[in-house]
Amino acid sequence: MPDFIYYAALCLLVLAGITCLVRFVFYVVLTVRTGAKPWVIVRLEDDNCELQLRGALEQCHWLGSACGGVLAVDCGLSDEGRTVCERMRKTHPGVRVCSPDTLEEVIRRELV
Secondary structure: HHHHHHHHHHHHHHHHHHHHHHHHHHHHHOOOOOOOOOEEEEEEOOHHHHHHHHHHHHHHHHHHOOOOOEEEOOOOOHHHHHHHHHHHHHOOOOOEOOOEEEHHHHHHHHHO
């Protein structure tokens, strides 16, 4: 009986290893290497902008060095929200804040 349990555990470990290997091969083969880093774009329109920015920064953190930064679009923030955004922009160099009117220009200048 213990031999059967050891054999079943070994088969599960081998199957998990093969699955990880196949997943890695697909990742390497299917990854597009353009040189451009992805950005996290956040739409800020209410007073919980700090939470939204922190969430976007956390996404960047999980992407690691592959993340270009956070682009925050000001869609009607209050004065308090704007000061929070400015404070976050000063403490985190990868954060860019723009208005919807200048979004296209910022994307062309910064992201492309």
